Amino acid sequence: MRRVLILGGTAEARALAGELTERGVRVVSSLAGRVTAPRLPVGEVREGGFGGPDGLAAWLRAERIDAVVDATHPFAARMTASAVEAAARTGVPLLILRRPGWHEEPGDAWLRVPTLREAAGSIGAGDRVFLTTGRRSLPVFAHSSDAWFLARSVDPPEPPVPANVHVILSRGPYTVEGELALIRDHRLGVLVTKDSGGSMTTAKLVAARRAGLRVIMVDRPPPPPGRLCVGTVAEAADWAQG
Structure with missing residues (x-):
């Protein structure tokens, strides 16, 4: 059974955990632990930081993770940078899930x-x-x-x-x-x-x-260059399952 780490804390991360669990994928959701009484996703949950890219890379190896989906908040730039570095060190595939940003509409200032x-x-x-x-x-x-x-x-x-x-x-x-x-x-x-x-x-x-x-x-920080980035839970689920 594939084992996928979801770096979460967002509604999209919770939805992805539920979707992958229904598809028979074993999911571990990681929460930073910065919010009191967070909304928990289905499946296994890990709370607290990893200790930067070194700690995350060691954890990926020890837990035999097959893929990582970074579904953190669009402004969690430090966590995304750690995920990119840890994935590069370990060779674990990484996908970034970012919901689309907002756009002005008529009447906005x-x-x-x-x-x-x-x-x-x-x-x-x-x-x-x-x-x-x-x-x-x-x-x-x-x-x-x-x-x-x-x-x-x-x-x-x-x-x-x-x-x-x-x-x-x-x-x-x-x-x-x-x-x-x-x-x-x-x-x-x-x-x-x-x-x-x-x-x-x-x-x-x-x-x-x-x-x-x-x-x-x-404005939100741009996604890291050269990394696959999708905007929907369905796209992330298809990638993680495969």
Whole structure:
């Protein structure tokens, strides 16, 4: 029986684990352990890091893994780099599964920036900002003392955080009506988010369009050159099974 390691933590990773299990493939899903009470996929689950590419390569050899699917978050660049290096050292085939990114639609007012730091620099004095870039990103915005932030994350952020911040602990999916209510109740004028893609959090983009919010969109890092990359669970399942 083939044994496939899925580097997970995303909805696509969970769906892939379920699909491969149904096809008779033995799956091990790896979770970084950064989120409290994560949604677990079917099959075997491993939590915690590997110790960089050296540790991952050793684990692949010891566990006799036949293939690796990197289905981590599109912004998990460090994990992807470790997977690429470990796969190259061991000769284990590697596939990258990345859901497609978001695109502007009529009525949107987006500013695309390459980094979180540039996103922070694009916030003006007096802006009321809906910040949905994750709890680990808040220190980047800690010096934006002239703006007010509504920050949403699954787990509480660690300091430093902006002086004028209100944190909401929540996990998607979200509704357009709920997002519009947040925008209205907190008088928000700017949405700052990452180009994560997917359907679980698109409601904030629809709400921003309807409410006329300016959107600062942080571009995702490009996939590693020379590596096979697909955008759907079905494509990843066919590759991993074969």
